[in-house]
Amino acid sequence: MISTKGRYAIRVMIDLAEHRGSGYTPLKDVAERQSISKKYLEIIVRDLVGGDLISGISGKGGGYRLNRDPEDISVGEILDLTEGSLSAVACLSDGCEPCPRAAECQTLPMWSEYDKLTHDFFNNKKLSELTRN
Amino acid sequence: MISTKGRYAIRVMIDLAEHRGSGYTPLKDVAERQSISKKYLEIIVRDLVGGDLISGISGKGGGYRLNRDPEDISVGEILDLTEGSLSAVACLSDGCEPCPRAAECQTLPMWSEYDKLTHDFFNNKKLSELTRN
DNA sequence: TAATTACCTATTGACATAGTAGGTAATATA
DNA sequence: TATATTACCTACTATGTCAATAGGTAATTA
Numbered sequence: 001m002i003s004t005k006g007r008y009a010i011r012v013m014i015d016l017a018e019h020r021g022s023g024y025t026p027l028k029d030v031a032e033r034q035s036i037s038k039k040y041l042e043i044i045v046r047d048l049v050g051g052d053l054i055s056g057i058s059g060k061g062g063g064y065r066l067n068r069d070p071e072d073i074s075v076g077e078i079l080d081l082t083e084g085s086l087s088a089v090a091c092l093s094d095g096c097e098p099c100p101r102a103a104e105c106q107t108l109p110m111w112s113e114y115d116k117l118t119h120d121f122f123n124n125k126k127l128s129e130l131t132r133n
Numbered sequence: 134m135i136s137t138k139g140r141y142a143i144r145v146m147i148d149l150a151e152h153r154g155s156g157y158t159p160l161k162d163v164a165e166r167q168s169i170s171k172k173y174l175e176i177i178v179r180d181l182v183g184g185d186l187i188s189g190i191s192g193k194g195g196g197y198r199l200n201r202d203p204e205d206i207s208v209g210e211i212l213d214l215t216e217g218s219l220s221a222v223a224c225l226s227d228g229c230e231p232c233p234r235a236a237e238c239q240t241l242p243m244w245s246e247y248d249k250l251t252h253d254f255f256n257n258k259k260l261s262e263l264t265r266n
Numbered sequence: 267t268a269a270t271t272a273c274c275t276a277t278t279g280a281c282a283t284a285g286t287a288g289g290t291a292a293t294a295t296a
Numbered sequence: 297t298a299t300a301t302t303a304c305c306t307a308c309t310a311t312g313t314c315a316a317t318a319g320g321t322a323a324t325t326a
Contacts, residue, residue, distance in 0.1 A: 001134060002221050010240055040285055058303040059293025088135050106263050107143055114254055121247055130239050173316055191272040192324025
């Protein structure tokens with residue numbers, strides 16, 4: 001289940017994509033347009049900055065801006081940064097300890113298959129496919 | 134993220150599938166073979182009985198049994214019963230109040246597409262594909 | 267009658283989610 | 297230089313879900 005954090009992150013990215021060209025976009029504007037608490041967005045945006053998807057500058061005229069074109073940003077990247085993991089089961093998450101039952105596990109192949117399906121879907125879905133203009 | 138409940142439920146179903154023919158299988162045996170607390174399995178099994186996937190009878194010689202052949206039981210059915218919902222986002226879960234932003238939501242089509250992908254995958258995956266014998 | 271099994275209600279500790287609160291640092295403009 | 301604006305930082309909290317555990321009662325068979 002994708003949490004609000006991941007879903008809001010995508011909406012922030014869409015908003016920034018649709019308002020790029022007009023320089024930096026203040027988070028206040030994004031929050032108002034998207035009807036999301038600015039305070040909460042600060043947390044989300046930090047992940048996106050940390051993942052080098054966007055950058056921010058302070059002061060008047062400041063705000064956030066995409067670091068790449070929307071065609072070159074996948075939804076998968078956004079979710080990877082904001083959700084802990086996109087994996088459907090714990091034993092396939094990054095950095096989890098290897099499951100002792102893995103060798104004999106009868107369900108692992110199915111989970112792996114689904115995992116690949118999921119990652120392929122979101123990695124192939126570009127931000128540009130979600131924007132209006 | 135699929136929880137232990139859903140994952141254990143699938144393992145119970147596999148276990149029952151592999152031991153059908155020998156009448157009813159006591160939960161105690163399943164719990165031992167799968168190394169899962171019997172007490173916890175009771176909760177899970179209740180959902181499966183409620184969904185008419187298995188039936189149980191009390192007393193000596195009792196236990197649980199599949200109601201259908203493994204070829205006719207999908208993993209999707211099992212997960213629907215034990216996980217609250219298979220949907221990736223809250224606004225697509227069964228019985229959720231309709232989102233007021235739905236009409237203008239730019240991400241909804243993507244979530245719907247992913248939702249279909251997920252349901253198709255698990256509904257087409259049959260229990261018989263997971264069993265050993 | 268005793269053993270075995272399903273089935274029932276309630277409780278709990280740990281953790282994640284979805285925020286809120288109150289600041290400090292950086293930058294532009296008047 | 298003062299002020300407004302913006303990003304950026306640390307901490308806190310209420311609520312809910314997850315993953316069980318605990319302690320029974322009812323049904324069935326030998």
